[in-house]
Amino acid sequence: MGSANLSEVAYLPGTVTRSVKLLVAGHFGAGKTTFVGSVSEIRPLRTEEPITEASVGVDDLAGLPRKTSTTVAMDFGRRTFGGVALYLFGTPGQQRFLPMWDELARGAVGALVLVDTRRLDHSDEILSAVEKRGLPYTVAVNEFDGARRYPAEEIRQALDLAPSTPLTVCDARDQASSAKALIVLVEHLTSGPEMLA
Amino acid sequence: MSTTAPPADGNNKLTWMLSSLDLEGVRYSVLISGDGLRMAHSETITRDAADAFAAAVSGVQSLGKALAGMCGDEDNRLRQNLIEYDQALVLVTAAGQNAMLGVCAEPTADAGLIVHRMNDLASRLGNELSSQTRRP
Numbered sequence: 001m002g003s004a005n006l007s008e009v010a011y012l013p014g015t016v017t018r019s020v021k022l023l024v025a026g027h028f029g030a031g032k033t034t035f036v037g038s039v040s041e042i043r044p045l046r047t048e049e050p051i052t053e054a055s056v057g058v059d060d061l062a063g064l065p066r067k068t069s070t071t072v073a074m075d076f077g078r079r080t081f082g083g084v085a086l087y088l089f090g091t092p093g094q095q096r097f098l099p100m101w102d103e104l105a106r107g108a109v110g111a112l113v114l115v116d117t118r119r120l121d122h123s124d125e126i127l128s129a130v131e132k133r134g135l136p137y138t139v140a141v142n143e144f145d146g147a148r149r150y151p152a153e154e155i156r157q158a159l160d161l162a163p164s165t166p167l168t169v170c171d172a173r174d175q176a177s178s179a180k181a182l183i184v185l186v187e188h189l190t191s192g193p194e195m196l197a
Numbered sequence: 198m199s200t201t202a203p204p205a206d207g208n209n210k211l212t213w214m215l216s217s218l219d220l221e222g223v224r225y226s227v228l229i230s231g232d233g234l235r236m237a238h239s240e241t242i243t244r245d246a247a248d249a250f251a252a253a254v255s256g257v258q259s260l261g262k263a264l265a266g267m268c269g270d271e272d273n274r275l276r277q278n279l280i281e282y283d284q285a286l287v288l289v290t291a292a293g294q295n296a297m298l299g300v301c302a303e304p305t306a307d308a309g310l311i312v313h314r315m316n317d318l319a320s321r322l323g324n325e326l327s328s329q330t331r332r333p
Contacts, residue, residue: 045263046263047256047259047260047262047263048259049231049232049233049255049259049295050231050232050295050330051232051330051331052230052231052232052234052295052296052328052329052330052331053230053328053329053330053331054230054232054234054235054236054328055230055232055234055331056331058234059232061331068330068331070232072231072232072233072252072255072256072259073255073256073257073259073260073263074256074260092233092256094233094252096233096234096248096249096251096252097233097252097256099249099252099253100252100253100256
């Protein structure tokens with residue numbers, strides 16, 4: 001029932017005075033959909049479709065034995081911190097969906113870029129897509145079980161991050177850990193010249 | 198892990214399937230997997246343009262599915278997306294498992310006829326039009 005869905009919506013508290021649109025970006029399989037699902041206080045909107053044989057040779061599933069679906073349009077969720085409501089728009093990860101970012105990114109003030117250290121090289125096109133749109137961003141390493149941990153400095157170098165770009169770690173499956181990564185982004189946005197005025 | 202095989206549609210073998218959509222006013226048609234990859238395209242569109250069309254159409258269809266729960270119950274299945282532009286009509290129909298047909302037509306084209314042919318093609322060729330899910 002449509003009305004049943006509506007009754008599940010957690011309405012914005014009256015204390016919210018401003019809303020902010022953020023992108024959650026990252027390469028294929030970085031954990032964007034999981035992240036938005038964990039951190040959202042409303043039931044997230046998802047556009048996940050089964051991964052098909054047509055993607056063989058296009059979408060690299062190496063190291064992702066349990067990945068069976070992929071986001072083809074967007075994820076949407078909302079998280080409120082105090083007086084600020086963060087509207088989270090998750091992007092699809094594959095290159096074929098990059099042209100659709102223009103619409104997704106419209107009005108966004110910043111981006112959280114999720115990375116998996118096992119496929120850091122896949123982040124290049126994501127970082128340049130974010131930079132091309134002039135979005136300030138922070139990077140969060142989604143620490144997958146069984147993935148080797150690297151010193152922050154090595155990851156920074158591999159991603160060629162500017163010294164002013166915050167790098168943090170999270171477990172996208174964990175609500176508190178994901179929220180912390182979001183807070184790092186919000187603090188970065190409020191401290192920089194691109195202030196959320 | 199099947200990461201080395203070329204895409205099954207490398208040489209556009211399935212184009213013949215789309216020939217029943219060569220109707221007046223139809224610019225091009227593309228067979229698309231649920232995860233946004235072109236499986237076949239009509240000869241009236243380039244491969245690159247068909248690739249981009251496929252990715253965008255899969256997003257439209259998936260958002261349509263996400264909307265289903267907001268305008269019906271859990272059995273509310275998506276049949277068709279129709280997008281009307283100043284300069285085009287875009288029609289999307291589910292075709293078999295994890296696949297869809299996308300058609301771009303003139304805004305003045307006979308949408309009823311096109312949709313009828315799309316449904317017809319989808320049901321006749323449901324099995325062949327499906328895209329199997331990958332087993333990692």
